[in-house]
Amino acid sequence: MSKRALALAVCLSLCASGVARAEPPKVSPESGPKAATPAKPARPKKGAKAFPPCRLFIGEIKDLRTDPGTMGAVGSMVYVDDMDGWVRTGFQRLVADNRFTLVETAEEAEVALKVDLIKSYIYAGNGMSKAATVVVRVHYTAGDWALGENVYRGGKSSVNWVGTSSESIGSLNISLLEAVEASKPDLLKGCLAVRARAEGQGQSASAD
DSSP: OOHHHHHHHHHHHHHHHHHHHTOOOEESTTTSOOOOOOOOOOOOOTTOOOOOOEEEEEEEEEEOOSOTTEEEEESEEEEESOHHHHHHHHHHGGGGSTTEEEOSSGGGOSEEEEEEEEEEEEEESSSSEEEEEEEEEEEEEETTEEEEEEEEEEEEEEEOSSOOHHHHHHHHHHHHHHHHHHHHHHHHHHHHHHHHHHHHHHHHHHHO
């Protein structure tokens, strides 16, 4: 091989490596929040009634954003590979809270969730900072009983160190988890309402 041909081969190899390294960040279940270990049920205080974990089912997830293909940019554009799976990884972290457990079907659940993704983006501020925002609307149901809905927001502002994809997606993950955390009080209220209704129906049946 001539020196010119060798130099060309080396150049092509380096260019190909550069393209591979420059692949844009993508949002997916793999890049989402890490899976959590299910928490053990809490031990009731002496004399208190045990509270078994509320059975939750994560149902349909809709991306209602105007641009479903991207999530903004810090250094490079953040693209979407699997938004449904990414949002689902955030809500699956509910198992880390011993008040909740996840089930496979809506029929097994006490409360079923449907999630609308309203906003999810990241942007650079003045060149030295970046900010991520995630906004979701969660619908709560128990069979054919609509328990209600609410909107939850998560946000992460931080120094933009080097604008890497891991920084961008990390900030988005934190924002998603903040929105999930904000939904917990309403989830718990829904669970308690379902159990109170079931208990009331049970007492009524006993009286009959």
